Amino acid sequence: MFSEELRTQAAPIMTAIHDHAFVRGIADGYVPREALIFYVEQDFQYLSEFIKIYANAITKLTDRNEMKFFADSIDFILNSEIHPHHVFCEVAGVEYERLQHATPTPKAYLYESHMYRAADTGSLLNILAAFQACPWTYNEIAKKQVREKANTNDNPFKSWIDFYDNADDDSEVSLSDKIFEWIDRLAENATTQQRQQAKQFFLKSCELEWQFWEQAYHQEDWRFKDVLNQANTL
Ligand SMILES: Cc1ncc(C[n+]2csc(CCO)c2C)c(N)n1
Numbered sequence: 507m508f509s510e511e512l513r514t515q516a517a518p519i520m521t522a523i524h525d526h527a528f529v530r531g532i533a534d535g536y537v538p539r540e541a542l543i544f545y546v547e548q549d550f551q552y553l554s555e556f557i558k559i560y561a562n563a564i565t566k567l568t569d570r571n572e573m574k575f576f577a578d579s580i581d582f583i584l585n586s587e588i589h590p591h592h593v594f595c596e597v598a599g600v601e602y603e604r605l606q607h608a609t610p611t612p613k614a615y616l617y618e619s620h621m622y623r624a625a626d627t628g629s630l631l632n633i634l635a636a637f638q639a640c641p642w643t644y645n646e647i648a649k650k651q652v653r654e655k656a657n658t659n660d661n662p663f664k665s666w667i668d669f670y671d672n673a674d675d676d677s678e679v680s681l682s683d684k685i686f687e688w689i690d691r692l693a694e695n696a697t698t699q700q701r702q703q704a705k706q707f708f709l710k711s712c713e714l715e716w717q718f719w720e721q722a723y724h725q726e727d728w729r730f731k732d733v734l735n736q737a738n739t740l
Contacts, residue, residue: 631696
């Protein structure tokens with residue numbers, strides 16, 4: 507199965523995500539305040555682009571069920587995905603509204619551009635492969651933390667963990683499992699070259715998920731951020 511190949515090849519990246527200091531911090535109940543703020547600022551920007559890319563993907567579909575999947579995903583990001591941001595803001599003691607005007611950092615910009623590049627190929631297989639790192643890695647993080655019983659009442663991130671553990675639990679099959687099934691159906695009719703391209707999109711997105719945690723933990727920004735910000739005011 508193609509999706510098994512994807513999971514197997516992404517395993518070292520998934521392990522590094524589980525072991526990342528930010529992700530361990532969520533399980534342990536402590537993440538430095540600056541890291542939380544940086545994450546929310548960048549994730550807000552990233553998710554706004556994500557919505558636009560999903561909307562763009564709908565234009566490539568003819569099947570109503572498939573359209574519904576992307577429409578539901580847009581609804582989820584707009585209306586539900588703000589909850590985990592509120593959790594981080596509460597722990598950091600900052601107002602969410604104050605974090606909604608950041609300039610995308612190099613890694614956020616790279617991840618967004620990577621998704622647009624997948625969309626530009628016009629291939630639904632590439633789009634789903636590039637998207638899939640997002641629900642897959644978050645669901646894996648949450649499932650592992652629930653198995654480790656990290657979501658105790660005294661963990662300030664309890665509701666973050668529960669959110670990503672339950673987010674796709676309204677049916678037996680999780681959202682990321684459904685996307686993997688969809689990827690498998692498309693891969694059956696794809697050439698070896700098309701499958702390789704989709705795999706590249708998936709694996710790079712997985713690395714970019716790791717990079718997203720990393721940049722927030724170390725607050726990695728543009729070296730000449732002041733120049734960029736100044737240009738906005740002129
Ligand atoms: C960098 C980054 N990656 C993944 C998510 C989580 N996430 C965003 S949308 C979605 C499901 C809908 O497709 C999930 C699980 C995030 N917030 N930020």
